[in-house]
Amino acid sequence: MPPLPSGSAPALALHDVSKRYGRRWALARLTYALPAGRSLLLTGHNGSGKTTLLRLVATALGPTAGRVEVLGRDAVQDREAVRRDVALLSHASFLYEDLTAQQNLMVLGRLLGVDAPQDVADALLNRVGLNRRTDSPVRGFSAGMRKRLAIARLLMKAPALALLDEPFGELDPAGIQDMEGVIAELKAGGTTVVLATHLIEQGLSLCEERLHLQDGRAVAA
Numbered sequence: 001m002p003p004l005p006s007g008s009a010p011a012l013a014l015h016d017v018s019k020r021y022g023r024r025w026a027l028a029r030l031t032y033a034l035p036a037g038r039s040l041l042l043t044g045h046n047g048s049g050k051t052t053l054l055r056l057v058a059t060a061l062g063p064t065a066g067r068v069e070v071l072g073r074d075a076v077q078d079r080e081a082v083r084r085d086v087a088l089l090s091h092a093s094f095l096y097e098d099l100t101a102q103q104n105l106m107v108l109g110r111l112l113g114v115d116a117p118q119d120v121a122d123a124l125l126n127r128v129g130l131n132r133r134t135d136s137p138v139r140g141f142s143a144g145m146r147k148r149l150a151i152a153r154l155l156m157k158a159p160a161l162a163l164l165d166e167p168f169g170e171l172d173p174a175g176i177q178d179m180e181g182v183i184a185e186l187k188a189g190g191t192t193v194v195l196a197t198h199l200i201e202q203g204l205s206l207c208e209e210r211l212h213l214q215d216g217r218a219v220a221a
């Protein structure tokens with residue numbers, strides 16, 4: 001039985017973390033700690049390693065060297081527990097194409113043991129502005145609508161740590177504003193947010209901490 005995370009453990013800790021794809025190092029010896037209750041803006045040019053870092057924290061990838069910890073738990077040794085605490089909003093949203101928006105959320109609701117999953121799904125679809133498309137199959141959704149549904153799914157999971165990979169991409173101006181509101185709500189509800197974005201202004205207004213990557217290394221922004 002792994003030790004329970006202690007109350008004082010950082011939300012996220014990176015200990016000398018490196019990741020290599022073939023001969024290319026995407027992350028090189030990254031060490032960083034994000035205190036619980038703080039949110040992190042992750043910045044860097046295209047290819048600097050932001051997505052790779054988020055996927056390591058989400059346990060979708062393993063580090064080539066070093067250790068990733070979420071709330072005091074090792075992301076490799078204690079992968080299942082870390083997966084329960086973390087949700088990743090990414091470019092690939094892995095929605096069920098043949099199911100409707102509501103059904104997509106209800107599948108997750110049942111998996112999570114949510115009471116009245118249909119009511120919760122409808123409230124969340126309303127929250128993300130998809131209330132008029134509740135019964136439409138996802139197959140016909142635009143990129144922005146998919147992003148909205150993916151954030152509704154993340155809200156249903158209510159993770160301790162939310163990893164948001166360019167959440168403003170594909171959204172129209174109203175959608176960007178909605179997303180800012182959702183992120184503020186997540187934080188107010190106690191979720192720690194890691195936000196990777198090229199929209200620095202939005203990011204700075206939402207996050208207290210910043211980590212800037214250049215060629216997989218942390219450098220001053």
Ligand SMILES: Nc1ncnc2c1ncn2[C@@H]1O[C@H](COP(=O)(O)OP(=O)(O)OP(=O)(O)O)[C@@H](O)[C@H]1O
Pocket residue numbers: 021022024025026044045046047048049050051052053
């Ligand atoms: N599956 C993969 N196979 C090989 N190389 C990869 C793979 N994924 C990422 N890379 C490489 O790792 C480096 C970091 O990529 P990553 O996607 O993490 O950057 P990023 O900062 O998220 O970029 P962007 O701002 O464009 O989303 C890049 O050099 C990229 O080419």
